Amino acid sequence: MKLKKLISTLGLTTCLLSMSSSAFAMGDAREPDSFDSPNYFQGIGDSFEGTFYKVYPDFDRPMDHDYFQWTNDTGQAKAFYVNFDTYQNRSLDYMIRDMSVGGPAHQVFKDTGRESYYVYLPAGEKIKIHVSSQDAIRVDPNVKYIIALSERPWW
Numbered sequence: 717m718k719l720k721k722l723i724s725t726l727g728l729t730t731c732l733l734s735m736s737s738s739a740f741a742m743g744d745a746r747e748p749d750s751f752d753s754p755n756y757f758q759g760i761g762d763s764f765e766g767t768f769y770k771v772y773p774d775f776d777r778p779m780d781h782d783y784f785q786w787t788n789d790t791g792q793a794k795a796f797y798v799n800f801d802t803y804q805n806r807s808l809d810y811m812i813r814d815m816s817v818g819g820p821a822h823q824v825f826k827d828t829g830r831e832s833y834y835v836y837l838p839a840g841e842k843i844k845i846h847v848s849s850q851d852a853i854r855v856d857p858n859v860k861y862i863i864a865l866s867e868r869p870w871w
Contacts, residue, residue, distance in 0.1 A: 745863075749783045751844060757786035760796045763864035768810065768849050770857045780855070781813070781848040784863060788837045793819075795836045798845060799870040802829035804859045809850045812863075816844040825871045829861075832869040 745755045745766030755764055768780040788794050798821075802810040806829030815821060815833065818841025825832040837843055847863060849855045864870075 745782050745784070747780075747782075751783050751846065754783035754785040754844065757784060757865050759786065759790070760794060760865045760867060762786075763862055763866075765860045765862050766847070767857055767860055768855045770855050779848055779852045781846060784845040784847070785842060786837075786865060787842045788818075788839055791839055793836065793838045795834070797824070797866045797869045798833040798835055798843070799864045799866050800831050800847065800861065801870060802859065802861045804861075805856060806830060808854050808856060808859055810847065810859075810861045811850060813846040813848050815846070816842070818842055824869055827871075830870070832871060834869070 743755070743762075743764050745764045747769070749755055755766075757764075764784065766782050768782070798812070798815070800810075800812050802808055806827075809829050811829075812831055812833070815835075817835055817837065819835065819837045821833050821835040821843075823831060824834050835843060845863065847861070
């Protein structure tokens, strides 16, 4: 009887542990996206993996661009980092093109294919981030980048 209860308790504990995970997980950046229809971060600790396509479906915009946004709906100001890394091949030098931030932001780290920004975002304000490759020629659709909102910078 004790063995049956022990097995039952272990089974329940295993189920509960497997169901509990971080509130935020890495998602894949979806296409198509734009400043008006970005990929939405859920909060600090959330991240996306993405790629840039090589085929140019729009001759007015010959490069793929990806867009991300987070609205600080926490009820208080937040200080955090936006980290970006072309971790599979940094020599492609993918980058954060620009950010629209409802508060102060400054770059704290920049190297080939990776960078980090410190951001202070008041409650209710948004951050919008635009990423792309340096140029249309240096794109590998198989190479992933990661972008994350984090409590610490990556370097």
